[in-house]
Amino acid sequence: MVMKLISIVLPVFNEEAGIQVTIDTLLNYIEQQEEDYELIFVDDGSSDKSVPIIRRMLAQHSNIKLVEFSRNFGHQLAITAGLHYAKGDAVVVMDADLQDPPEVIPQMIKKWHQGYQIVYGKRKQRDGETFFKKFTAKMFYRTFEKIATIKMPLDTGDFRPMDRVAVNQLLKLHEKDPFVRGQVTWIGFKQTSVMYHRQERIAGETKYPLSKMIKLALDGITSFSMKPLQVVNIFSVVPLVSGVFYLGYMIASSSFNFAAVGITILLFTLGLLMLSIGIMGSYLGRVLDQVNDRPSYIVSKTEGFEERNKGIHSFDVRQINNN
Structure with missing residues (x-):
């Protein structure tokens, strides 16, 4: 049987306080799995020591890879970049703060082996978040459900594995400011869910303050509802x-x-x-x-990849389609 490769894409923005724990936890998880894994960290313009920590671990582990943006382009574009660089038969998207627990991934991968092309994590509980954030998130998902042209699952984020076929189709979408979880729903394919308990951040502060939450909500609504x-x-x-x-x-x-x-x-x-x-x-x-037709994001450097690891690269949707 041919060994499957699973890519894990992790957007990173100023996660110095907890990134080492995240890497150690994921490496420990990988050692216990049957599939081959690669960890793709996409640095979204961090100003702390996140990149040096990742780079140090990358020198010790060949399955760790790093994509560095030239500046902060945003969480959703960091996910898109990670999908572009991922080579896995399935690609798992998760946050770098371990609020998305790695121990849930085997359940998701099992569903993938059963033939599901997208397996989204559905939150049954959210620890370490204020009442205001939980309430506004709940209201957004339910409002989105009422007005959008797609039926995005309630109480889900970006934590999910996707089959290579789904990833390839996702990268063909022509949106400069993507709402990834909405796009994943829009492309269709056979989808299912896995319930999980979203944990409290291991360290640091949330990178989604109210202003970014509002922008994400507006991007989602204006992308999928008239x-x-x-x-x-x-x-x-x-x-x-x-x-x-x-x-x-x-x-x-x-x-x-x-x-x-x-x-x-x-x-x-x-x-x-x-x-x-x-x-x-x-x-x-x-x-x-x-x-305006500007590049969606600019990659200043990559490390750990066999190709595209030198120089400055800018990507737009047309280039993504041709790769």
Whole structure:
């Protein structure tokens, strides 16, 4: 039987406090598995000692590989880059903070051997996260389910193995600012889930503050739903209808005050107008990113690979399709 190669892709951003534990844990995990493994760390512009630690371990272990971005391009593009460099028959995406426990991977790989091409981790519990983060995440997934054109599984992140066929199709998608977990759902294929307990970070702080959570949510919604634009169209008639009814009420009650009516309608209209412009601006921003035709990300250096390990590389969706 031909030995299967499993790639594990780990985006890294300022994980100095815990990256050594992560590497040691994964190396220990790999030693107990039947398949061959490679660990691909994608550094997303870290400013701490994450890269030197990875580089030191890379010199000792041939199955550790490193991709370095020229700057911070974002978590989702770091995943995309890792998928591009991965050579495995299956590719596992997981965070570098061990909140996604390696001991769940054998269950996922077993499902993959059974013929499932995508096996996503479904969180039954989330430790070490604030009530606010848990609540907003829950609300996002359920809102996304209602308005999106795809049925993305609830309470799932990017932790999942994907078959090589699915990975190849994923890399053909032409999006400059990808929402990976939505893309994985969109491409289809035979999918299933494995329940797991998401653990608390082993060290350091979350790299997804509120601002990045909001951006990720907006990227997901504007990538897979046109309903916000449809809502804007509905809102556009609300001020007019409200104005007509309010005007009728003022006349009928003999308390007509033109200034009060005018100011009320004006403020309401301006509020809806600003909301509409903001929503449409989000969509236009995505169009601008595509039209600018810049590389999706720039790789300054790679180590541990047999090829593409020298010089500076920039990748866009067209180059990904041709590789």
